[in-house]
Every structure is written in structure tokens, then in C-alpha cells.
Amino acid sequence: xxxxxxxxxxxxxxxxxxxxxxxSFDVQExxxxxxxxxxxxxxxxxxxxxxxxxxxxxxxxxxxxxxxWTDHVRASRFFGATxxxxxxxxxxxxxxNLRQFARMLGPVDEKQITELLDTVGMTExxxxxxxxxxxxxxQRLALAQALLGKPRLLVLDEPTNGLDPxxxxxxxxxxxKLATEQGLTIFFSSHLLSExxxxxxxxxxxxxxxxxxxxxxxxxxxxxxxxxxxDVSDVDKALEVVRAxxxxxxEPGTIKDxxxxxxxxxxxxxxxxxxxxxxxxVDQLVRSEQGLxxxxxxxxxxxxxxxxxxxxxPAPPVPPVAPR
Amino acid sequence: MSILASLIRxxxxxxxxxxxxxxxxxFGLFLLIAVGLYAYFVYREHRWTPPPSVAWQAQLRDEIxxxxxxxxxxxxxxxxAQGQGGTVRVGGRNGxxxxxxxxxxxxxxxxxxxxxxxDHNIAPVQSFAVAQASLFALGGIVMxxxxxxxGWLASEQIAxxxxxxxxxxxxxxxxxxxxxxFAKAFASFLISLVVVLLALVIIYAMxxxxxxxxxxxxxxxxxxMDGAKPLGPGNLLQMPIYLFVFMCIGAAMLGVxxxxxxxxxISVVTGRWAAIGxxxxxxxxxxxxxxxxxxxxxxxxxxxxxxxxxxxxxxxxLAPVGSVAPAFGNSTAAAGSGIxxxxxxxxxxxxxxxxxxxxxxxLFRRKQEAG
Numbered sequence: 099x100x101x102x103x104x105x106x107x108x109x110x111x112x113x114x115x116x117x118x119x120x121x122s123f124d125v126q127e128x129x130x131x132x133x134x135x136x137x138x139x140x141x142x143x144x145x146x147x148x149x150x151x152x153x154x155x156x157x158x159x160x161x162x163x164x165x166x167w168t169d170h171v172r173a174s175r176f177f178g179a180t181x182x183x184x185x186x187x188x189x190x191x192x193x194x195n196l197r198q199f200a201r202m203l204g205p206v207d208e209k210q211i212t213e214l215l216d217t218v219g220m221t222e223x224x225x226x227x228x229x230x231x232x233x234x235x236x237q238r239l240a241l242a243q244a245l246l247g248k249p250r251l252l253v254l255d256e257p258t259n260g261l262d263p264x265x266x267x268x269x270x271x272x273x274x275k276l277a278t279e280q281g282l283t284i285f286f287s288s289h290l291l292s293e294x295x296x297x298x299x300x301x302x303x304x305x306x307x308x309x310x311x312x313x314x315x316x317x318x319x320x321x322x323x324x325x326x327x328x329d330v331s332d333v334d335k336a337l338e339v340v341r342a343x344x345x346x347x348x349e350p351g352t353i354k355d356x357x358x359x360x361x362x363x364x365x366x367x368x369x370x371x372x373x374x375x376x377x378x379x380v381d382q383l384v385r386s387e388q389g390l391x392x393x394x395x396x397x398x399x400x401x402x403x404x405x406x407x408x409x410x411x412p413a414p415p416v417p418p419v420a421p422r
Numbered sequence: 423m424s425i426l427a428s429l430i431r432x433x434x435x436x437x438x439x440x441x442x443x444x445x446x447x448x449f450g451l452f453l454l455i456a457v458g459l460y461a462y463f464v465y466r467e468h469r470w471t472p473p474p475s476v477a478w479q480a481q482l483r484d485e486i487x488x489x490x491x492x493x494x495x496x497x498x499x500x501x502x503a504q505g506q507g508g509t510v511r512v513g514g515r516n517g518x519x520x521x522x523x524x525x526x527x528x529x530x531x532x533x534x535x536x537x538x539x540x541d542h543n544i545a546p547v548q549s550f551a552v553a554q555a556s557l558f559a560l561g562g563i564v565m566x567x568x569x570x571x572x573g574w575l576a577s578e579q580i581a582x583x584x585x586x587x588x589x590x591x592x593x594x595x596x597x598x599x600x601x602x603x604f605a606k607a608f609a610s611f612l613i614s615l616v617v618v619l620l621a622l623v624i625i626y627a628m629x630x631x632x633x634x635x636x637x638x639x640x641x642x643x644x645x646x647m648d649g650a651k652p653l654g655p656g657n658l659l660q661m662p663i664y665l666f667v668f669m670c671i672g673a674a675m676l677g678v679x680x681x682x683x684x685x686x687x688i689s690v691v692t693g694r695w696a697a698i699g700x701x702x703x704x705x706x707x708x709x710x711x712x713x714x715x716x717x718x719x720x721x722x723x724x725x726x727x728x729x730x731x732x733x734x735x736x737x738x739x740l741a742p743v744g745s746v747a748p749a750f751g752n753s754t755a756a757a758g759s760g761i762x763x764x765x766x767x768x769x770x771x772x773x774x775x776x777x778x779x780x781x782x783x784x785l786f787r788r789k790q791e792a793g
Contacts, residue, residue, distance in 0.1 A: 112792065142793065149594035149793040174596045181793070189440045198435070201428035202595040243591065302755025 102127050102176065102283045103148065107157035110143055110307075117143040119307040120157060125251070125285050132298035132315075134390075136398055141287045141305040142182060145255045148285075149179050161251065178249035182256040188229030192220055192239050195228055196246065203247040214242040219268065226312050230420050233260030241269070245276075251283045252276065258290055266293065273297055281376035295390045303397050310397040311373040318393050323362040325386050326369065327351055331379035339376045343368055355381075424735070425597050426605060433579075433609030441575060448571065448617060452624045455564065459628045475635035478549035482536045489533045496526050535646075535653040544644045550663050551637040560674035560764035561743030564621055569681045569740045572614045576685035579606040580786065581697035589791055599787045600709060607686060607738035607779070614678045618671070639664050645746055648758030659761050670743045673768055678738040680771050681705065683778030684736070690786045703722045708737045742767035 103125035110118040118140045125131045135141050136297060146152040147159045150170035159166045164173035185197045193211060200206045215224040218238040223231070231239065237260050244252055250274075258266050276282040288294050294301060295315065302312040311318060330336040333350060336357050341350040347367055351358045366385055373380050378389060438445075464470060500522045539546055547553045558564065580603075583589040592602060630636040643663045644653075651657050661669075684704070689697045716729035733739050747764040 146791065146793065149590065150500065151590055151593055151793075153790065169600050170595050174594055177594075179591075181587075181590045183587060186552065186591065187436060187440070187586065187588060190436075194435075194439075198432050199591055201432055202592075202597050204424070204428075249425055390703075 100127050101125065102162060103285060104158070104160045104163075105144070105148075106159075107312060108142075108144070108147065108154045109156035110147065110152065110154050116307050118147075118154070121307070121309045122157075123302045123309060123312050127130050127250075127283055128277070128281050129299045130273070130284040130286060130297055132294035132301040132324070133285060133304065134291070134294060134301055134394060135304035136289075139398075140307040141304055143256055144304070145179070145181065145253060145285075145287060148253060149177075149181075150174060176249060177251040177253050178244035178246060179253035179255055180237070180240035180244045180255060182259060182296075184236050184243075186228040186231075186236060186239060187225060189228055191225045192235075192242075193224045195239065196242060199243050200246050204367065210246070210248075214245055217245070218242045234262060234265050237261055238265070241272075246367065248249060249282075251285065253285045255287045256289065257286070258288060258293060266290070268299055283419075291394055292392045301390070303394065305398040311393070315390065323360060324364050324366075326359045326366060327353070327356055327384045327386065328359060328369070328373070329353070329356045329381035329383075330373065331355070331381075333357060335376065336373055336378050339372050339378065340369055343372050426601050429597055429601060429605035430609050430612075433605055434613070436766055438573065444575070445617070448568075449620070451567075452621050456624055456628050459625075459632070460666050463632050472631050472634045475633065478545045478658065479540055481549055482540050482546070486536050487532050489529050489536075492524055492529050493533075494763065496522055496529070499683040500526075531652060538653045539644065544658065544660065545561050545641060547643040547645050547663075547666060549637075550641070550666075551633045551635065552626055552639060552642060552667055553643060553663060554633075554668050555622060555629045557743060557746065558623040558629070559622045560618070560670045561741050561746065564616075564625070565674055565741040565743070567632065568614070568621065569677055570702065570705050572610070572617075573680050573681040573685045573705050574698055575613075576610045576682040577697040577701040578694055579610060579686055580689040581692050581694045582689075584652070584791070585694035587793075590793070593791060603686075603783060603786050607682065610682050611675070611679060611687075614682070615675060618678065619672055622671070635715040637663075639667075646760040648762050652720060657760075670746070673742045673764070676768060676771050676775065677742060680736050680775040680778065681740060683775050683782060687778050687782040687785070688787060705737060708735070712738055734770055736771060739767035739770050742771060 099107060101124040103123075105124065107120040108118055108122070109116070121140070121144065123131075133141055133144070143152065144159075146159060147154050148166050150166050150173065152169035161173040162176040164170075164176075166173050186192075187198065192196065195213065196211045196214065197206055200211060212221075212224075215221050218241050220234050220235065220238050220242065223235060226237070228239070238258060241254075241257060244254070254273075258269060261269060273284055273286070274297060275286055284297075286294065286298060298315060300312070300314050301318065303310045328336070328340075328351075337348050337350065340346050340357065340359055343365060345361045345363060346369060347361065348357050348359045348360055350356075359365075366383060367403050370380060370383055467473060503522070538544075538547075548557070579588070583592055593599065597605075624638075641663055642660050643666055644658050644660045645666070646653055647657045647659055685697070685701045688700050692700065712732050712735060716732055719729040720726060722728075739745075742764055745759055745767055746761065
């Protein structure tokens with residue numbers, strides 16, 4: 099398969115801030131690539147460089163073999179794109195906005211505009227002025243705009259922002275359909291790991307301007323060990339006991355009266371034995387596959403969608419417990 | 423080419439759909455000016471209908487008679503002032519005032535000029551309805567207002583897209599930045615041309631009414647090369663009146679283009695409200711400051727010419743038509759009058775306009791949109 103997007107040692111800094119530090123990745127034709135990273139990782143900067151809105155300070159960014167800055171006109175014929183917080187002309191209707199952008203690509207195809215409005219579920223509101231649209235409706239219109247001119251590559255920056263659960267579900271189905279039925283290449287940036295996990299063939303994880311990992315999802319998620327959720331009668335004491343088990347890492351669970359344990363080897367029996375021996379009631383011990391979320395946290399050190407922004411304090415030192 | 427035409431069409435649609443109320447207000451303003459002129463006509467002429475047409479020679483003779491009466495009045499004022507041991511200054515069109523002797527000399531010069539034109543059968547440019555309309559519509563308060571409005575609209579061209587976040591789509595699509603910028607500048611210019619022509623037509627209709635005839639469009643008309651010197655063979659430019667009108671339209675549109683270039687340059691580097699604020703502050707504030715400076719220089723030197731260098735600043739020469747003939751309170755800083763001053767102002771404007779567009783183009787093609 100040929101590469102539609104080629105990013106090679108791309109760097110970008112804003113003043114003293116290094117937004118991108120020699121990142122390299124590519125997107126193969128027909129694949130759905132997830133672009134992951136916490137806020138400030140450099141995702142949007144990368145996408146802006148690909149769209150020809152910024153130019154890199156070093157390295158190259160190409161789409162369809164054309165440099166995104168010096169040969170932008172040719173590169174831009176390959177893709178349609180939506181950026182975070184899409185902007186439209188509020189005084190025009192959704193349909194008129196699409197007409198405006200369609201004219202930039204050539205003669206306006208009214209049939210295609212009607213079909214696109216239908217595709218994104220905006221048929222009924224297409225003739226309303228955009229200033230009356232909700233954020234979710236703007237996102238849908240942005241997707242329709244990106245699909246104008248039948249591009250080979252779709253670049254989506256946080257396309258689920260502002261969408262309700264139904265909208266997110268609908269978007270997922272639509273993107274999967276576009277990828278499978280039309281062979282569209284999709285470059286998809288999102289914070290919603292579940293979306294990326296369900297949609298993408300491959301992911302690139304970006305953190306502080308550097309690529310931390312890239313590859314097929316299956317590979318990324320299989321090499322990272324074991325994870326357990328244990329429902330216990332005394333969380334504090336259980337944490338103390340489990341942390342003493344060789345190779346185990348424990349933290350309070352998100353579910354009440356539970357702890358999460360990770361380890362490189364299967365230590366389920368050891369942990370269960372230690373807890374029971376310490377007199378802690380174990381209601382259940384669930385072994386789960388490593389999810390993308392775990393990989394993401396391990397690579398970036400940033401909790402996903404943490405309701406509290408304050409960092410988790412380090413665990414207090416625990417005296418080792420000799421195994422019996 | 424088709425993409426460029428599409429971009430221009432987009433600009434027309436966006437401007438009309440977002441700013442139609444501005445154009446409606448402008449049209450209402452033109453009608454208001456027409457009604458105001460008509461009310462003034464009725465008040466002055468004591469009639470509702472057009473007067474009988476008067477030949478330009480008769481107009482000049484009336485003007486000579488009127489000027490002779492003015493001299494008599496000025497002489498009387500001078501004698502009274504001398505009797506009281508004081509001095510009197512009279513208000514001048516282009517400066518803080520003239521001594522009474524200078525005013526008398528100026529009026530005598532006007533009589534001599536009129537007589538020269540009658541003697542040589544040369545029609546003055548002001549004797550044509552269309553020329554008067556051109557001087558009024560393209561050289562005075564109307565253009566002052568229009569250039570500010572066009573400046574405001576142009577200042578939103580790129581800055582508005584940035585504030586609306588539509589610039590990301592605009593610049594990520596196939597049209598090049600050069601095409602985007604050209605389409606915006608061209609559309610702005612065409613829209614302003616239509617508005618200016620509409621203003622000219624409405625005001626021409628009014629002047630034709632006041633003079634009792636639309637007047638000739640093909641006769642020869644004369645303009646002084648240097649309005650401060652006596653008219654004569656070396657100080658008179660003759661041309662068909664339609665050419666004079668085209669010249670005025672061209673000059674007025676160069677002023678508009680200069681403002682649009684400046685606004686576009688500001689628009690390239692700022693957001694919407696900053697661009698509008700800076701543009702309007704420059705267009706309204708700078709001439710005001712310049713007028714104050716011109717006044718101070720006159721007080722120090724006693725000469726109107728001492729502040730003429732201020733006309734190298736673009737905001738003082740945005741309506742160069744006013745310098746062809748000093749009519750209707752043209753406010754150019756310490757301007758002279760006549761074709762020589764007109765040419766100087768056009769050259770000044772051309773340099774500024776080229777500079778503004780060049781700077782806007784250079785900045786826009788390298789401008790990074792970091793969001």
C-alpha cells in the first residue's frame with residue numbers, strides 16, 4: 099500500500115516551546131489511523147501543518163507525495179478536513195456554507211450537497227442559518243464540508259467534540275462505512291480512546307511533541323501485561339498488601355470498594371492469596387485485557403479523562419511482606 | 423480562472439449576505455443627501471421646479487458681479503477696522519484664515535480668471551452639472567464617508583475569516599493564498615466602485631435638476647494647472663468633460679483602493695475587532711491629528727504651504743478630486759488646487775497603495791494560522 103501521508107522528522111516550535119520534536123509517521127492508503135495524545139501533545143499542530151496552515155521548522159510533511167506547505171495546492175486536492183471547533187459563516191445556511199466551500203473545488207454539485215446533508219443527518223436543518231446550530235450540528239456540517247469533492251483522505255481533528263452519544267455512535271458507523279465501502283483513508287485525532295479503539299486500524303501516540311508509540315492496535319495492546327480489578331472489603335489495607343506482592347502495581351479503582359492491579363506476569367493467584375491471608379474479604383477478582391487506555395496511560399503518564407486535574411499522589415512506602 | 427471567479431463570487435455573496443444593511447443605510451444616506459440638496463435649492467431659489475438653463479458665460483458674469491460686490495464689502499470692513507486701529511482676518515477655505523488684503527487680492531484674481539475664460543470662450547469645469555456632481559460626490563464629504571466605510575469592510579476581509587475560524591477551511595482548500603487574497607481585494611474594489619458610481623449618478627441627477635439641464639457630456643472644459651496662479655495659456659488644461667469625469671472616478675477609486683490596501687494589510691495580521699478598531703482609528707484619528715499639526719505650523723510660520731508636506735501622508739489625500747478645484751470644503755491638509763496638486767496627490771496615493779498591497783501580499787503568503 100502506498101503512503102498517503104508521510105511525516106518525516108517534522109519539528110515545530112513556537113518561541114521557546116517545542117510543539118513537535120522530529121516526529122515521523124505515515125498513513126497508508128485505505129487505513130484508519132488514530133492520532134492520540136493528551137492536550138498540548140502537538141496533535142493539532144501536526145494537523146495544521148498537514149493542512150498547510152502552518153509550516154514546520156524542520157523535516158517534511160507530505161500528502162499524496164506533495165509538500166503540504168510549498169506545494170499546498172496539489173496536496174490539498176487529496177484531502178478534506180475538519181478542525182477542532184469548526185467555523186462557518188453564521189449568516190449563511192448550512193447548505194449555502196457547503197456551496198461556498200464547494201465552489202473552491204470546482205463547479206457546485208447540488209446533488210452532492212443534498213446527499214452530504216443527508217449523510218450527516220442535517221437534511222431538515224440544512225436551510226437554517228448556521229448561527230442557530232448547536233455545536234454538534236456544526237460538527238456534522240464540518241464533516242459534510244470535509245467530504246465535499248470526494249477526497250481520498252479525511253483528516254479529522256476531534257470530530258466528536260460536542261456530539262451527543264447518538265451522534266458519536268452515528269459518526270463511528272459513518273466513518274467505518276466510508277473506510278470500508280469507499281476505501282477512504284482516515285486520519286483521526288481524538289481524546290476518546292474508545293472511539294479510536296473501535297475505529298482505527300493503527301494508532302500513533304504523541305506526547306510532548308514526540309511519537310511515543312505507533313503501530314497496529316493489536317500489537318500495542320498485547321505486549322503490555324495483565325490487569326485486574328479486585329472488589330475488596332478494605333481498600334486501604336488491600337492496597338498495602340498488594341503493593342507488597344512482587345511485580346504488582348496497585349491503585350484505587352474507579353468503582354467503589356475496588357482496586358486496580360497491573361503486572362507484567364500473571365499474578366492473580368498470588369494477589370488473591372495475599373489478600374485472603376491478610377484477612378481482607380475479596381468479593382471478586384476480574385482479569386481484564388489491557389485496553390488502549392492502559393497503553394495510553396503507560397506511554398504518556400496522563401490519566402484519561404480524569405475528572406480531577408490534580409495528579410495522583412505517590413503511594414506511601416510499604417514494608418515488604420515475605421511470601422510464605 | 424474559474425476557481426478565481428468562484429472565489430470572487432463567494433466574496434460578493436458573503437459581503438451582501440452579511441452586510442446588506444450597510445448598503446441599505448448607504449443608499450438611504452444618498453437619498454438623504456439628495457433631499458438635503460433639494461431642500462437647500464428650494465430655500466435658496468424659492469422654487470420647487472428646475473430653473474431655466476443658464477449658459478456658462480452668464481454664470482461667470484454673475485460670478486464676476488458677485489465678486490465685485492464682495493470686494494466692495496471687504497474694502498468697507500478694512501476701512502472700519504483701520505478706523506478702530508485693529509486688523510481683521512477672514513475665513514479661508516483651506517486654512518485658518520486670510521488677511522483682508524489677501525482676501526481682496528484672491529477675489530480680484532477670481533474676477534480676472536473668470537474674465538479670461540469669457541474672453542477666450544473656455545468653459546470652466548464647474549459650469550457642467552456632471553463636473554459639479556463629480557467634484558461633490560468624489561471629492562468632498564461623500565468620499566470622506568465612503569472611504570471610511572470601505573476601509574471598515576475591507577478590514578474584515580481576512581480578519582473576519584480568522585475570527586469566524588473559517589480561515590482554516592479557506593486556506594486548506596485548493597485555491598492558493600494569492601488567489602484568495604486577490605479575490606478578496608478585487609471583490610471589495612468592485613463593490614466599492616458600484617457604490618461610488620451610484621452616489622455619483624444620484625448626485626448628478628440632483629445637480630442637473632438644480633442647473634436646469636443635464637449639461638453637455640462632450641464639450642471641452644478647462645481646469646487650472648495651478649489654482650493659486652492667474653489663468654492663462656500656460657496655466658490651463660482643457661479636456662472633454664467626459665474625460666474629466668473618468669479622471670475623477672479613477673482618482674476617487676485610487677483613494678478607495680489605498681484605504682482597502684491599508685485595511686487588508688491590517689486584516690492579514692489581526693483579528694476582526696482589532697482590525698476594525700485600528701482601521702477606523704487611523705482613518706478618523708490621523709486626519710484630525712494632521713489638521714491640528716497643520717494649524718500649529720500655520721500659526722508658527724504664517725504660511726499655508728508650510729504644512730503641505732503632510733500631503734505625503736495617504737490619509738490626507740484620500741479624496742484627490744477635491745484638489746482639482748477647491749469646491750465644497752475639501753479638507754485636504756494645506757492643499758493647493760489645480761491639476762499639479764491633483765497629480766501630486768495621485769502619485770502619493772499610488773505609492774502608498776502599491777506599498778500596502780505589496781506588504782499585505784508578502785505577509786499573507788507566509789502567514790501561519792496557529793489557531
